Each structure stands twice: as structure tokens, then as C-alpha cells.
Amino acid sequence: MIQCKTSKEIGGMGHSIKRKEDARFIQGKGHYVDDIQLPGMLHMDIVRSPYAYAKIKSINAEAALKIPGVIAVVTGKDLEKYNLHWMPTLMSDTQMVLPTDTVMYQAQEVAAVIATDRYAARDGKEAVMVEYEPMKPVIDPHKSLDPNAPVLRTDKPGKTDNHIWHWEVGDKEATEKVFAGADVVVKEQMHIPRIHVASIETCGCVADYDKVNNHLTMYMTTQAPHAIRTVIALVAGHVGLTEEKVRVISPDIGGGFGGKVPVYPGYVIAIAVSFLVGKPVKWVEDRSENLQADSFARDYHITAEMAGTKDGKILATRFKVLADHGYTDASANPSKFPTGLFSIGTGSYDYGTAFMEADAVYTNKPPGGVAYRCSFRVTEAVHAIERMTDRFAFEVGKDPAQLRMENFIKKDQFPWKSPTGWEYDSGDYHAGLQKAMDAIDYDGLRKEQAEKRKRGELMGIGISTFTEIVGAGPSKDFDILGIKMFDSAEIRVHPTGKAIARFGTKSQGQGHETTYAQIIAEELGIPAEHIQIEEGDTDTAPYGLGTYASRSTPTAGAAAAVAARKLRDKARKIAAYLLEVSEEDLEWEPGKFSVKGAPEKSKTIQEIVFAAYTNHPQGMEAGFEATHYYDPPNLTFPSGAYICVVDLDKETGEIKVRRFVAIDDCGHIINPMIVQGQVHGGLTQGLAPAMYESLIYDEDGNILNGTFMDYLVPTAVESPSWETGHTVTPSPHHPIGAKGVGESPTVGAPPAIVNAIVDALSHLGVTHIDIPVTPFKVWKILKEKGVA
Amino acid sequence: MKKEITVTINGEKHTATVEPRTLLVHLIREHLRLTGTHIGCDTSNCGACTILVNGKSIKSCTMLAIQADGKEIITVEGLATTEGLHPIQEGFKENHGLHCGYCTPGMMMRAVELLADNPNPTEEEIRWGISGNLCRCTGYNNIVKAIQYAGAKMRGETLPSTEPEFV
Structure with a gap:
């Protein structure tokens, strides 16, 4: 049996309170990327390679451009002019946004068709003529290192094989010694096969670049909106998209499971096109594209x-x-x-x-x-x-x-x-x-x-x-592209004792709107139902690395508790002032401070918060908010x-x-x-x-x-x-x-x-x-x- | 080439001019802006787009808008009334029958017809009954519970406990 320290009304840790987010989802009022429709919005569809490995001889967009509604066909050569045809991966490798000469896997993006509606974009995609010269691909990884296997990454100067890296950990010699002397040794070959997260919502975005204000709003299916914004600013800062000019909004996400961590070419192309034409561009992949091209x-x-x-x-x-x-x-x-x-x-x-x-x-x-x-x-x-x-x-x-x-x-x-x-x-x-x-x-x-x-x-x-x-993870060892893997919480309590808290993570169904509220309720005694949780908007949420790898509770959940404890410390000071006793004479129970030995003399958290705005001690900072960036030990x-x-x-x-x-x-x-x-x-x-x-x-x-x-x-x-x-x-x-x-x-x-x-x-x-x-x-x- | 059609959606008559190839789900989502009905695949497998057409659950990605001409459609937006939530909505909320919420509207619309056809289904009947709808988050245990709860509510019986059996 789970013991709860708070009452059901407060709804702190251990209570099976019903989820706050469900009210919108069960009414069809969730707000996912594909639900966004902006005035003048264009639609993007992507031409993909039928071959696993081929030279591109030519791309002919003539017929596509004649289709009513089709306004542009973008190829790698177009992006090359802006040096946007390649992008870095999270592991310091490089990935094509669109190819200029070679396709490297079946279903790889080859060209993007921009049109005034979804159907015209699809018609355009069907009409783009691509001539390929297929080559013999390397499919079996066991043959990838054969001396006669073709070297796939000819874009990397000096690369002479298909080896990426070698990694090892542990004590090789000591292990060999134990194995040599052991009574029993067992051995198996096993393949953990390639699979796909297949969240029921696929990936997509609406890139909305406003030329007049030089501002990009990027609505996208991302588990890590802050990191995405920083990457956009680092890559596109030279064309004026500095970090304050970029707002990434991750609305409701229909399942992530890790598949919405990477940056896919579709996102980058949508941004590039929106930047060039000054209109919002929507790209939402269909299921087959999702399974065939997105991260395995x-x-x-x-x-x-x-x-x-x-x-x-x-x-x-x-x-x-x-x-x-x-x-x-x-x-x-x-x-x-x-x-x-x-x-x-x-x-x-x-x-x-x-x-x-x-x-x-x-x-x-x-x-x-x-x-x-x-x-x-x-x-x-x-x-x-x-x-x-x-x-x-x-x-x-x-x-x-x-x-x-x-x-x-x-x-x-x-x-x-x-x-x-x-x-x-x-x-x-x-x-x-x-x-x-x-x-x-x-x-x-x-x-x-x-x-x-x-x-x-x-x-x-x-x-x-x-x-x-x-x-x-702990900042000593854990970073993504150099950004340390802390996470954050910012709690702002309104004068009447109700709160809003914002986080650097992003729920994709995990129930953060409920559980984070419960953590704060546990620490401050404010009922969870009166604590609103927000995530996913880089303009408002504190910086964090997002939600994946079961990291939200260990990092942002910890940040919520620590930020709430900072507020409880402040509450203690205010309570001492209001009750005219010293801080040491107070004891806390969820929701109020009372004087030791005189429990009738007490102040509720709501009274204390109200005082923070109306009657705070001289010399103390007014208001009742706290932020914490939690770096796990x-x-x-x-x-x-x-x-x-x-x-x-x-x-x-x-x-x-x-x-x-x-x-x-x-x-x-x-x-x-x-x-x-x-x-x-x-x-x-x-x-x-x-x-x-x-x-x-x-x-x-x-x-x-x-x-x-x-x-x-x-x-x-x-x-x-x-x-x-x-x-x-x-x-x-x-x-x-x-x-x-x-x-x-x-x-x-x-x-x-x-x-x-x-x-x-x-x-x-x-x-x-x-x-x-x-x-x-x-x-x-x-x-x-x-x-x- | 375009054709004018009239459909009744959630009790309201709508007239729209659509291409013959326009999918019903696109009519609902993009022309009528009822975005509670979702799209999760391109092969009629996932059921995220399930709605009721003349009382039958239909995957609206697999029906043309013109085929719905003159028909009565209910989407997730039509479940709740001014009196409150539909029992199936209450069932999903009370039993944690959803995580990300993306499959939920389709799953609920399918469940509405399932319960109309079979007001007191067994667990196995529920599992087979929703096997045309994929959920990637919940593992289905609580969706089954949600439908059982809605069934009990619609039959006017005592509601089953919604406490998790997690000891």
C-alpha cells in the first residue's frame, strides 16, 4: 500500500488522481501539429527514392510545375546554394537534407513539392520525373567491412571503408582470463532487429516564417523543443535567424518513444521554403514514409x-x-x-x-x-x-x-x-x-x-x-551537442495561491500535466488541481533537454521538487513574519506552517502566498516564484x-x-x-x-x-x-x-x-x-x- | 469536376464542394475544421480516423466524401452534450484509457458502436471489437476497462472500481 503524506484534496504523491490533460483529449480538443491551419499555408510533399543506392542522373519538375496549385519543386541543388543540403546529426556525423547526386537508402528524400493544398502537393510528387542509375547496395552489415564492399560515404574525404567507430568498456584481459579458467562458458549469437517506434501520430511540422518581423515560429512534433531552437539558431544565425527570432512550439504530441527526438530532412526543408517564400509551410509525413524513412x-x-x-x-x-x-x-x-x-x-x-x-x-x-x-x-x-x-x-x-x-x-x-x-x-x-x-x-x-x-x-x-x-544525466558526462543534460522547472504562484509551472521537458502522453502538479502539491500543499503545467513553448518554458529515455521524472521532476522547496523556504520566512515568531519555531505540514506547541497559530500556504504580494516583509523580494535547473548527481x-x-x-x-x-x-x-x-x-x-x-x-x-x-x-x-x-x-x-x-x-x-x-x-x-x-x-x- | 454534397455532422447540416477524390477524413478535418478525428496511417489499419456514419463505425480515411452525401455523421466532437460527457468519454477518463490521446477519438467512436451492438461484451469480445484500432501507448488493459465502465454506465448498473490494481 502506498502511503500518502498529503490529503486527497491536495493530491500530492501517491494519489491516483485522474489526469488533468484528459479533458481535452476525450473531447477531440487535443491540438496536434496536423490540426494547425494558418492563413496562406502551403503544403509540402516529398519525392522519395525507389532505390537503396543510386546516382541521380536528372530531376525533371516540368510536368509537376504545370499542375494547378503546385508552386515549386525544391531539390538538393537548390538547397546547395544556401549550403543547406547537408546537416549535422546528433552524433557528429552528417546527413543529407536533399541529395545533389546520390541516394543512399530506399525512401530517402529526393525533392520537395510545394503546393497550395495537400492533394496538389501529392499530384506534384507523382509528376516529378527522376532518372536514377542504380548501384549495388550494401545491405548486410556483416559484409559492410568486406574489402570489396563499395565505400558508401564518398562525401567524406579520405574514407576508405564503411567503419564508423569502435567502442569498448571493461577489462578485456581480466575477462579473457576469467573465461579461460571458467568451468562453464556459454555463447549465443543474437540479433536485436531493426524496429520502428510507429507512434500513431507521424512526424510533421508547420514552419511559419514572418519576413517582416524576421521571425520563425516552428510548430513541430519534437520531444526536445529547446534543443531544436538552439540548433536552428546555430545553423541559421548567419541568415538572421538568431535564437530570439526563433520560437519552437511542440503542441500535443501523439506518441514519441524516441522517434521525435531527431531532426528529419522534412523539417529543414519546410523551414527553408518558408524562409524563402515568406509563407507558412506544412509538412506531415504519411505512415508509410514514417516507417520507411524515419529513424529506426x-x-x-x-x-x-x-x-x-x-x-x-x-x-x-x-x-x-x-x-x-x-x-x-x-x-x-x-x-x-x-x-x-x-x-x-x-x-x-x-x-x-x-x-x-x-x-x-x-x-x-x-x-x-x-x-x-x-x-x-x-x-x-x-x-x-x-x-x-x-x-x-x-x-x-x-x-x-x-x-x-x-x-x-x-x-x-x-x-x-x-x-x-x-x-x-x-x-x-x-x-x-x-x-x-x-x-x-x-x-x-x-x-x-x-x-x-x-x-x-x-x-x-x-x-x-x-x-x-x-x-x-549528470553534466560531467552527459550532453547533447555540448548542451548539458540538466532539466528545469519554473513555478509561479499567483496571489490567490494557485500556480502555473513550466518545464523544459515535453510530454507525449506520459501525463506530465498531472504528475508534475502532484510533485509541487506534495512540496507546497497547493492542491494539484490548482497547479497548471505548461511545456513545449520555447518562448515561455525554461530551458531543458526534453523528454525521452525516462528522464523527465529524474530530471525535471527533481527540478520541480527543488524549486518548490525554495518556495517553501520563502514561505517559512513570510509565515514567521506574519506569526511574529522565529523561523525555527515553525513546523510544516502539507499546506501550512504552524507554531511548534501552538498548532492553533498557523498560516496556510494560500495566506502566505497572498502576503507575498500584499504584505511581504520589508527587504524581502515580493512575489512568489522560483526556478531550478537540476543537474542530477x-x-x-x-x-x-x-x-x-x-x-x-x-x-x-x-x-x-x-x-x-x-x-x-x-x-x-x-x-x-x-x-x-x-x-x-x-x-x-x-x-x-x-x-x-x-x-x-x-x-x-x-x-x-x-x-x-x-x-x-x-x-x-x-x-x-x-x-x-x-x-x-x-x-x-x-x-x-x-x-x-x-x-x-x-x-x-x-x-x-x-x-x-x-x-x-x-x-x-x-x-x-x-x-x-x-x-x-x-x-x-x-x-x-x-x-x- | 467538383461536386456539392450535404452531410449532417453532429446534428448540423453542412454543404461542401469537394473533388470526387476527397477523402471523408479530409472533408471533416480540413473543410469543416473538426480536428478531433485523426489520421494515423495510409492503409486503413490504425483506426485513428474512426467516426460513425449512419450509426456504423467507419474509417473515414477509407471513404470518399461524396459517398457520405446525405448521411448522418457523428465525430468525437458530437459525443458530449450540454448534459455532460458521453459514458465512453467518462470511461476513458476515469480508467486512464488514454495516454497521448491520438488514437482516443477513433477508439471511442469504435467503442460506441461496439456497445450499441453488444451492450454487455466480454473482455474477449471487447478486444476483438477494437482490433481494428491501434493504440501505441496504453497496452489496451485500461481501454478494455474504459469500455466495460461505459457499458455498465449505459446499462444503468453499479460502476466498476476505477482504482488501479497496482499493488
Whole structure:
């Protein structure tokens, strides 16, 4: 049971208050980018390449320009005149806005058609004639480094191969030594395939440049509006678009999941065109463009090894990654982390030796490397460690739950230094797994499985006990393009004691308008319902790096608490003045200060705030507002224990997820209803790559499932009825002890599901199946083993 | 080439002149400025654009505006009345049946017809009933609860608890 310090009326932390933002969404009054219509607005559509790798021989816009309503066709050559045909990526690589001579992946932007309405723009797109000279693309990342593979990035002077970077962490020699002397070594090759966030709202913008005022308002689907504004100012300052002349507005966003962090060519072209013609330009991609061209996630080929003793003690792990980045490295990672936070991959286990390395390569596929509801490559790491833990348990003949219990870092070992350099803040992994096992009746399931196996029925139980790493991040190590990854809150309390608070983050459905209000309510005792939250407008919100990687609660949520505490300090001074006592004689309870030993002498926060405007002490600054930029001292480390039960159909390979219990630990819980909702959603987004989703390319680089007809987003039928619960291990360094939760389930669910499926087949000698585990893959195995 | 059509939307008659190829969803969103109906795909899979046409849930990206000539349309903007929210809206709000809100209007319009056809559906019937509508945020648990809540409300029964079972 979650204990609340505030009354229901105040609605501070721990209350499942209903979401404030829902009132507009349920009435169809949400305000998304495509809902914006400005006077004189033009529409942009984009001509895209049918080839994965080709020279552009010519672009003929003559027929397009004859279509009524079409006013311009913009090509790379046009942008080249303004030096806008290339742009930097977040990882210090470069990306074409529009090509001048070569296309590097199928569906790449080739030209933009500007027209007076959506339909004319589409007609124009169909009429643009592009002549290509196709070339043999590099699709398989394993062949990308072959000596005879064509060098793709000929734009980079001196580049002689398709290698992007090499990264490593841990102690290579010590790891080799442990592996050489270990009783047991297990090894698997695994591919975490390319997937797509597929938020139901695609990406888009309205670029509105006002020539007279030399001012750009950019409405866009971005998770990080401030960073975007700074980038625009840095890139376009020389043509007069300095930072105060740029306003980025991120209105309601229809799901982000990391896919709305990068800058896509469409945004840049829309700005350029609006700048040139002085009219607003709308670009909204359609679903197929979104799937085929926007940032992918994952695509890591991992060789994973674990060494241990024959009685089941994990001693060391070694992961080697081949990362397929497409034609440029446009990953959305903090600058110093080319593999994101993959180095969390030693997981929840107490051992001291590990080595990880990765090599990234170019191929003729779209760029990306975004999150898909994941904190910078944590999902890949968790998949590897949780699969290998099961693999190791199988090898030594131990129950995987038992083996985990024996290897967990114990709760008194925190803060725990991981062999790859992280300091885990807190955790109680034993409690989480025990709770999950009790909830699902683990022992009963194992008995049932044994009986079913005797009858030839296929049932599996899979566990995942993961450690997440979120809340990027401490300014010592974390920045994006040099901007430190703090975040901010500004609270302004009106004379009557109602407040508005603004943040540098941007909700895409996470419920910030409710949970931030609850944090402030907790600290100040002002009812959450009277605290209005605003985000997403760079003209009004304090600077911050945005919402992704489960960072909002760890950073901006902390900022809210600290800013509110500054105000509480001021309130104490005012209360002391009003009650004519010293500050030390006052005690706080949510909503009021009272005199110690004389509780009848008190001042409510509302009375105090009113006095701040009407009767403040001489010498004190009037008003009641505070701002805080929070630089976290460490990341936070949420965890979870998930158990999945599957039944497999022996004849068809069909996989039924019968039960799935998820116990999450995200520290102190702000709103249980919202946390649970985040867990539900994240679990379905974990089920998706585990069983359904992957972007598939043929050897010519054609995408084979680039629409919602064949890219299988789970429906309510595929998605099981999730069973959820929690444990609470507060973060010791976070002002309210919270850790972040949005991504945990997406990170933790896939290995639980795969471990269950492999467990159902383990007696047949199956040790690994790559995701997505489809009925066809299972059926093929059953056929091979003579079972189907 | 353009054709004049008349549709009744949320009880109001509207006349519009449209190209024969104009999609109904564009008529609703761009000509009539009812932007609560959303677009999420180009293959009729996601259901974000679901509305009611003569009482039937229809994906409005898959119907031409001229096919709606003379028809009665209800969109999300037509659910609430001066008396208050429609039970399905209340169900979504009370049960945390939405996160980003983008699929929500379509999901609710589909649920309205589902409950009209089957006033007391089982969980499985609800899940199959909304399988033409994709939600990327919620994992569907609470959408199911929201529809069950609306069903109970419309049947005049005691409302199920809206407290999260998150222990």
C-alpha cells in the first residue's frame, strides 16, 4: 500500500488522481501539429527514392510545375546554394537534407513539392520525373567491412571503408582470463532487429516564417523543443535567424518513444521554403514514409558470452556488437556515448568482470538509432544479459529463478559499482523476484510444466530481472551537442495561491500535466488541481533537454521538487513574519506552517502566498516564484522482475502468452494509476519486438514491410491482459526518491517472453531464438525436431 | 469536376464542394475544421480516423466524401452534450484509457458502436471489437476497462472500481 503524506484534496504523491490533460483529449480538443491551419499555408510533399543506392542522373519538375496549385519543386541543388543540403546529426556525423547526386537508402528524400493544398502537393510528387542509375547496395552489415564492399560515404574525404567507430568498456584481459579458467562458458549469437517506434501520430511540422518581423515560429512534433531552437539558431544565425527570432512550439504530441527526438530532412526543408517564400509551410509525413524513412531503433548483432562456475555462479560476461547504423550515424544518444548506455549490460548480478565492445558500420538503410521507448540501447543490453542468464542456468542445470536469486546484487551492496563503471543507486532484486514468483505461483507452474511435458504439451516459463539506467544525466558526462543534460522547472504562484509551472521537458502522453502538479502539491500543499503545467513553448518554458529515455521524472521532476522547496523556504520566512515568531519555531505540514506547541497559530500556504504580494516583509523580494535547473548527481536505476507463461501449439507453432506478471520498482511513486498505465503500455511495446515487429529488407535494400498492412503493431487481441505490481526502493540521491518508469517494461519484457518460449522448447535442445519469435520460426524448429 | 454534397455532422447540416477524390477524413478535418478525428496511417489499419456514419463505425480515411452525401455523421466532437460527457468519454477518463490521446477519438467512436451492438461484451469480445484500432501507448488493459465502465454506465448498473490494481 502506498502511503500518502498529503490529503486527497491536495493530491500530492501517491494519489491516483485522474489526469488533468484528459479533458481535452476525450473531447477531440487535443491540438496536434496536423490540426494547425494558418492563413496562406502551403503544403509540402516529398519525392522519395525507389532505390537503396543510386546516382541521380536528372530531376525533371516540368510536368509537376504545370499542375494547378503546385508552386515549386525544391531539390538538393537548390538547397546547395544556401549550403543547406547537408546537416549535422546528433552524433557528429552528417546527413543529407536533399541529395545533389546520390541516394543512399530506399525512401530517402529526393525533392520537395510545394503546393497550395495537400492533394496538389501529392499530384506534384507523382509528376516529378527522376532518372536514377542504380548501384549495388550494401545491405548486410556483416559484409559492410568486406574489402570489396563499395565505400558508401564518398562525401567524406579520405574514407576508405564503411567503419564508423569502435567502442569498448571493461577489462578485456581480466575477462579473457576469467573465461579461460571458467568451468562453464556459454555463447549465443543474437540479433536485436531493426524496429520502428510507429507512434500513431507521424512526424510533421508547420514552419511559419514572418519576413517582416524576421521571425520563425516552428510548430513541430519534437520531444526536445529547446534543443531544436538552439540548433536552428546555430545553423541559421548567419541568415538572421538568431535564437530570439526563433520560437519552437511542440503542441500535443501523439506518441514519441524516441522517434521525435531527431531532426528529419522534412523539417529543414519546410523551414527553408518558408524562409524563402515568406509563407507558412506544412509538412506531415504519411505512415508509410514514417516507417520507411524515419529513424529506426535497435539493429544490434550481438555475440554474447557468459562464464561461470558449474554450481551456477556468474563470473564474467563478454559482449561483442556489430551495429548497423544505415548510411549515417544519426543516433539519438548523449554525445559521449556512441552505444548509448549499452554498458548497463552486466545487469542485476553480482560479478566483477566484464568486457563489451562494439563496431558500427554504414549500410544502405535509413539512418536512426533512436530509443523505441528505451533509454539509449538499454534494451539491447538487457536482452543479452537476461537471455544469457537463462542460457547459463540451463547449462548448469539450475532453475533460472534460483540461479538469479543466488547471483543478484544484495540490497545492502548498494550503491554498487558495476564492472563497466556505473554506480547503481539502490535496488532490492530479491524482493521483486519473490513478489513476482508469489503472484504467478512459480512453483505451481513448474509442476504443471513437468506434467505437461510428460504428455508432450509445450509450456514455458520465462523470467527477466532487469536493471534499467535512466535520468540522463549528470553534466560531467552527459550532453547533447555540448548542451548539458540538466532539466528545469519554473513555478509561479499567483496571489490567490494557485500556480502555473513550466518545464523544459515535453510530454507525449506520459501525463506530465498531472504528475508534475502532484510533485509541487506534495512540496507546497497547493492542491494539484490548482497547479497548471505548461511545456513545449520555447518562448515561455525554461530551458531543458526534453523528454525521452525516462528522464523527465529524474530530471525535471527533481527540478520541480527543488524549486518548490525554495518556495517553501520563502514561505517559512513570510509565515514567521506574519506569526511574529522565529523561523525555527515553525513546523510544516502539507499546506501550512504552524507554531511548534501552538498548532492553533498557523498560516496556510494560500495566506502566505497572498502576503507575498500584499504584505511581504520589508527587504524581502515580493512575489512568489522560483526556478531550478537540476543537474542530477547520478543516473537512477529502476528495476523489475517479470515472469511470462507461454503455451505453444505443437502443430502450428502458435504462441499464446497465457500470463505475464510484471513487478516494477521505480522508487517512490508519484501517481500509481499513471505508473501502472506506463507499465501496461511499455509491456505491449515489449511484446511487439519479441513476437511481431521487425523492419525487413531484401538484398537490394527494398523494405518488405513498410506499411501498417505488414508491419505488425500489436492490437488488443495480441496484447495479453497484463498483471502488474510494484516494490518501492527509493533512489537515495533523487529529491523525491523517484526513478522513472516509462521504458522499464519495454526493456524488460522481450527477454521474459523469449526465455519462456525457449524454456518451452529447451528439452528439445533449443537454446536461443532470435526475436521476433514468430509461429513460423517455432513451427520450423518443431518440424526439425520431429515434433510438429 | 467538383461536386456539392450535404452531410449532417453532429446534428448540423453542412454543404461542401469537394473533388470526387476527397477523402471523408479530409472533408471533416480540413473543410469543416473538426480536428478531433485523426489520421494515423495510409492503409486503413490504425483506426485513428474512426467516426460513425449512419450509426456504423467507419474509417473515414477509407471513404470518399461524396459517398457520405446525405448521411448522418457523428465525430468525437458530437459525443458530449450540454448534459455532460458521453459514458465512453467518462470511461476513458476515469480508467486512464488514454495516454497521448491520438488514437482516443477513433477508439471511442469504435467503442460506441461496439456497445450499441453488444451492450454487455466480454473482455474477449471487447478486444476483438477494437482490433481494428491501434493504440501505441496504453497496452489496451485500461481501454478494455474504459469500455466495460461505459457499458455498465449505459446499462444503468453499479460502476466498476476505477482504482488501479497496482499493488
